[in-house]
Amino acid sequence: MNSSEQDTLGFLPCESSSESNGQSQMAAETTYTAGFTARLAGREQTETSLLQQLERExxxxxxxxxxxxxxxxxxxxxxxxxxxxxxxxxxxxxxxxxxxxxxxxxxxxxxxxxxxxxxxxxxxxxxxxxxxxxxxxxxxxxxxxxxxxxxxxxxxxxxxxxxxxxxxxxxxxxxxxxxxxxxxxxxxxxxxxxxxxxxxxxxxxxxxxxxxxxLHLEIQHLNDHLESEVEARTMQLQQAYEFENTLKRITDRVRDSLDVDLILQATIRELALVMKVRGCNASLYDLEQRTSTTCYEYTSFLSTYQGKVAKFSAAQSIYDQLLKGECFQFCSLIPNPERGDVVMLACPILDEQAVIGDLWVIHDEDHAFSDQDIRLVKQVANQCSIAIRQARLYAEAQAEVRALERLNQLKDDFLSTVSHELRTPLSNIKMAIHMLRTTSNLERQQRYLHILEAECSRETELINDLLDLQRLENDSYRVSPEPIVLEEWLPGILSPFLSRAQSRQQHLQVDLPANLPAVMSDRKSLERILAELLNNACKYTSPDGSIAIQVQHTANAEPQAFNLNLADPSVKQVDVTTFVISNEADIPATEVPRMFEKFYRIPKSDPWQQGGTGLGLALIKKLVEMLQGSIEAKSSDGWTILTVHLPRLKEAEHGSTD
Missing domain, CATH: 3.30.450.40 (GAF domain)
Structure with a gap:
């Protein structure tokens, strides 16, 4: 076993070498510590690197x-x-x-x-x-x-x-x-x-x-496009359904009602609402005057066109197309001063014979009317035409019915009034005769005879007026125009009225210019006209009141300026003689238009209690019209003025007087 193995196994060294072994042991421990530290640092670096890599992952x-x-x-x-x-x-x-x-x-x-x-x-x-x-x-x-x-x-x-x-x-x-x-x-x-x-x-x-x-945006775009197409198709179907229902309601309204104003106003409103536009209006044409009048309108604009009259010449190209029966949409190059830039759809309203009006739909300039919109507007215009034609036929029928009813009522009123007017003098005559038989007092007999004569004259006058009025209405009253020099003829007419006015403390003033041209008219008719007007003036003027007659002459006058009833409407100029009879008498404004009605008497306006037939002014109006003239009445500021305009007639124009 070598020394390293011994160290590893932990064996102790012998005492003889203890010092050297101690130094070796210390060196080994130092080396071991350094290696351990290095290995530990490497491990920490590795762990840090791995941790950073993990965090990155x-x-x-x-x-x-x-x-x-x-x-x-x-x-x-x-x-x-x-x-x-x-x-x-x-x-x-x-x-x-x-x-x-x-x-x-x-x-x-x-x-x-x-x-x-x-x-x-x-x-x-x-x-x-x-x-x-x-x-x-x-x-x-x-x-x-x-x-x-x-x-x-x-x-x-x-x-x-x-x-x-x-x-x-x-x-x-x-x-x-x-x-x-x-x-x-x-x-x-x-x-x-x-x-x-x-x-x-x-x-x-x-x-x-x-x-x-x-990809998501592309798919979303495709989905949105598909949804838009589906939505657009759904909206088209919904719009077609709404259009069909609207047209049905309009058709039912035209069939069920004869009130053209109600029909067209409701139609214009429904059309504007169902099309979701800014405005809609309908106009009627006057082809003789070449004008278009906006009669019905529904709009969200601040300004309104209802009641406005437009001349065809003001937009000739537009009305030329409409009069040809064409339907079109357009944007004006010049902004409308009241509505700004708008798009308009114009469609004619066609009758069987001609264009009688038009239908307009107005919306913002960025809008375009579809074929479905145009088709609906054409169908609505056709229903408007039916409603107008139907209303006009009904109005004509109603006018005929009213005319017949009026004639029948006039006949009944005339018979009733004539019976009353004829019976009143007869009753007075009968009473006067009865009193003459029962009294022997001479003074009373004279008074009753006077009543009898007055009522006989009244009865005769009434019958003559009725006969004259009948001849005038039947156009069997003939006039014979002849030259009349007013300076010579008029004083004779005025003489009895001057005496009458003087006896009643009235002031009669005559304004007769010298050298007036002779009047070419019917002498008898003119005398009756002036006599009746002066008689009424004296009758309705209180004591100390004034009466005036003024004569004027206008040469080469335009007939329409005097409302003349010329037999020849082609005459552009004619001499006119004007008679103005005025008197101090205030007639209520509501009574003036009725002054020329048969048997009409103004209430509480006869201070002299003279009475009358009530046919005088009606007869005078007919006579003036027979002489191709005009008569008008007005009352203001305490004066009543009647003005007669008579044109110069051709001599013996209507033959002799019957």
């Missing part, structure tokens, strides 16, 4: 799991750079991408509490050298940026605010997608190989995450 696995579980690229990037910064104890970790303008944008960033964020933009650009390096898949390792003297690097470093930089490219299908960069900002840092390897492995995981995210 755990980090990579954690990132890989995050990539597998999530499709949110932004979330993956944020988690990854945050984990890397904590693991490497770096000041900043970020992912950079080059924008289209070559500026470098920060896609994701994680910074320590003491470092400012770069706010998504970097004050600099990737140099061509750096870009080529990234495209080749090479990592950028900068341990001490201060040692680099390049001006471009100084600008780039200033923008990143870093001392050291480790950047690894992220490749996607062989193309550069971006860069994963780690910065040390406080002091330079010497990057270890395992740190570089870790970053390279993590960029692989990020590339996988980017690929998954893009």
């Amino acid at each position: 755990q980090l990579i696995n954690k990132i890989a799991l995050q990539v597998f579980q999530s499709s949110n690229l932004g979330c993956i990037l944020d988690v990854t750079i945050s984990e890397i910064r904590q693991f490497l104890r770096a000041d900043r970790v970020m992912i950079e991408r080059c924008d289209q303008d070559d500026s470098v944008a920060v896609v994701a960033e994680s910074v320590g509490d003491e470092q400012p964020a770069l706010d998504r933009k970097l004050n600099g650009f990737w140099s061509e050298q750096r870009l080529d390096m990234y495209r080749q898949g090479l990592s950028e390792i900068v341990e001490n940026w201060d040692s680099l003297s390049s001006q471009s690097e100084a600008v780039w470093r200033e923008g990143l605010r870093a001392k050291s930089r480790l950047a690894t490219p992220i490749m996607r299908d062989g193309e550069l997608w971006g860069v994963l960069a780690v910065h040390q900002c406080k002091s330079p840092r010497y990057w270890q190989p395992h740190e570089i390897e870790l970053l390279q492995r993590l960029t692989t995981q990020l590339a996988i995450a980017i690929h998954h995210s893009e």
Whole structure:
């Protein structure tokens, strides 16, 4: 057995060599301790290396799991750079991408509490050298940026605010997608190989995450597109169903109602709501005047077009198409001053013979009307046409019915009134005759005879007025125009009324200009007109009241200016003589339009209690119309004014007077 084996087995040495053996033992112990320490340090280093490798693997696995579980690229990037910064104890970790303008944008960033964020933009650009390096898949390792003297690097470093930089490219299908960069900002840092390897492995995981995210986005896009198509088709079917129901309601309304205003207003509203547009309106045409009037409207605009009249000439090209029966949509080049830029769909409303109106649908300028929209508007326009035609036929029928009812009522009223008017004088005559038979007093007999004569005259006057009125209405009353010199003829007509006014303390003023042209008219008719008007003026004027008659002449006048009823409507100019009879008597405004009705008497307006047949003004109106003239009445400021306009007739135009 040798000495080493003895030492190993723990045998003791002999006493003779104790000193030398002690020294040897101490040296052996020292050597053993140093070896043990070295082995222990190596083991600790190995354990540390293995632990760091384990932590790196755990980090990579954690990132890989995050990539597998999530499709949110932004979330993956944020988690990854945050984990890397904590693991490497770096000041900043970020992912950079080059924008289209070559500026470098920060896609994701994680910074320590003491470092400012770069706010998504970097004050600099990737140099061509750096870009080529990234495209080749090479990592950028900068341990001490201060040692680099390049001006471009100084600008780039200033923008990143870093001392050291480790950047690894992220490749996607062989193309550069971006860069994963780690910065040390406080002091330079010497990057270890395992740190570089870790970053390279993590960029692989990020590339996988980017690929998954893009696939997910593509699938999502396809799903969204498919859902959009399904939704669009569903909306089309739903819209078609709503359109069909709307058209059915409109058709039912047209069939069940004859109120065209109610039908069209409800139709316009329903059309606007079902089409979800800003406004809708319907207009009716006056083809003679070449105008379009907006009669029905439903709108969400602040301004309204209802009641507005548009001339065809103001938009000739548009109305030319509508009058041809064409339906079209357009945007005006010039913005509407009230509605701005809008798109409009115009559709004509066609009758069997012509275009009677149009239907407009208005919406925002970015809208386009589909074929389904246009088809619905055409169908609604057709229903509007049916409603208008139906309402017009009904109105015509109702007008005929009302005319017949009115004629029948007029006949009944006329017979009732005539019976009453004829019976009243007869009753007075009968009473006067009875009193004459029963009294012998001469004075009373004279009074009863006077009543008898007055009632006989009244009865005769009433019958004559009725006969004249009948002839005028039947157009069997003939006039014979002849020249009448008013300066010679009118004083004879006025003479009895001057005496009558004087006896009643009334003031009759006559304004008859000298050298008036002769009036070409029927003498008998003109005399009756003036006499009746002056008689009424005296009758309804109180004592001390004033009466005035004024005569005017207008040469070459336009017939429409005087509302003349010329037999020849082609006459453009004619001489007109105007008679204005006015008296101080206030007639209520509601009574003025009824002054020319048969048997109508203004209540409580006869201070002299003269009475009358109630046919005077009705007869005068007919006579004036027979002479192709016009008569009008008005009352204001305590005066009643009747104005008669008579045109110059052709001599013997209607033959002789019957």
